[in-house]
Amino acid sequence: MEQQATNLMANILLVEDDDDLAELVLMHLKFQGHKVTRVARCDDALTIYQQQAFDLLVLDRGLPDGDGLDICHHLRQEQNWTPVLVLTARDSEMDKVDGLEAGVDDYITKPFSVLEFQARVRNILRRVNQVSGSPTADAETNETSMNFGLLKITPELHQVSLDDRDVTLTATEFTLLKFLASRPGRVYSKDELLGHVWNTEHSGYHHTVCSTINRLRTKLKHPSSEHRFIQTVWGVGYKFQPYQ
Structure with a gap:
């Protein structure tokens, strides 16, 4: 466990106005080896x-001078894609959707484990x-890239x-795209994607x-093509479809 914490040691910014909760979070983050x-x-x-x-x-989210999501909105508008984890008492479905649509990477409600x-x-x-993972023979590949016509994915970079x-x-978004693209045409259910990409089995x-898929589709939309690289298979899940 100590080796894992060292490998993933990170510089983390905590934005929390509750002193007691902040101390608890600080303690556990530092225990994991983070600054x-x-x-x-x-x-x-x-x-x-x-x-x-x-x-x-x-x-x-409930900070003295505004909603913490405003910070995420500002960063994303500046093309800053630093991962964001929301830790909040706002636990309605709409609150979670608002957070995910704002570009946060995960959302935990208080009280939390x-x-x-x-x-x-x-x-x-x-x-x-x-950055690991090898594409299948369905893609034209070399050591560092996955090429699908107009779309190129370079995992190492x-x-x-x-x-x-x-x-x-x-x-x-990158991890989800790379996972789907590693097996073009293979349909994954939401539960499978949660397990492989988010490492959770909680339905x-x-x-x-859904929110991450929608953001990916928007970002991968070509102005002169109606092709969708990530397609819905109704009642089953999602698949990656290379450009024809």
């Missing part, structure tokens, strides 16, 4: 982001660092391009899969 900076306001978070780079942002929180952090950082145009993806997170 943690804590602030309690949206404006402080945005200011410190201009001063240094972080590997993960853990944020509350410390073990689950640690696992979610590890999973996000693992997705960020994940964590890059995606569509018709020679760079496509910026979050760590979760309550089906909306997470």
Whole structure:
């Protein structure tokens, strides 16, 4: 376990105004080997982001000067794809959907299990660092890329391009795309995707899969083509379909 924590050691920004909860989260993140900076306001978070780079942002929503999601919105508008984990008491389905649509990578509601929180952090950082995996013979490949006509995926560089145009993806979006593209035409259910990409078997997170799929489709839409690389197989799940 110590070796795993060392391999995934990260610089984390915690945005939480509850002092007791912040101390608990700080303790467990540091136990995992991470460096943690804590602030309690949206404006402080945005200011410190201009001063240094972080590997993960853990944020509350109900902050003294606004909704923590505003931080995520700002980062995504600036094309900053630092992973974001929301830790909040807002537990309605719509709140979770709002968070996922804003571009967060995961969403945990209070009260929460410390073990689950640690696992979610590890999973996000693992997705960020994940570069292994070999495409099948259905794709034209070399050691570093997966080529599907207009679409090129380069796992080792964590890059995606569509018709020679760079496509910026979050760590979760990239991991999902690479997983689906590794077996073109193979249909995966939401439960299978949750297990392989999010490392969870909890069916309550089906909306997470749907939101991530929708964001990927938007980012992979070619202005002169109606082709969808990620297609829905109704009643079954999703598949990656190379450009014909």
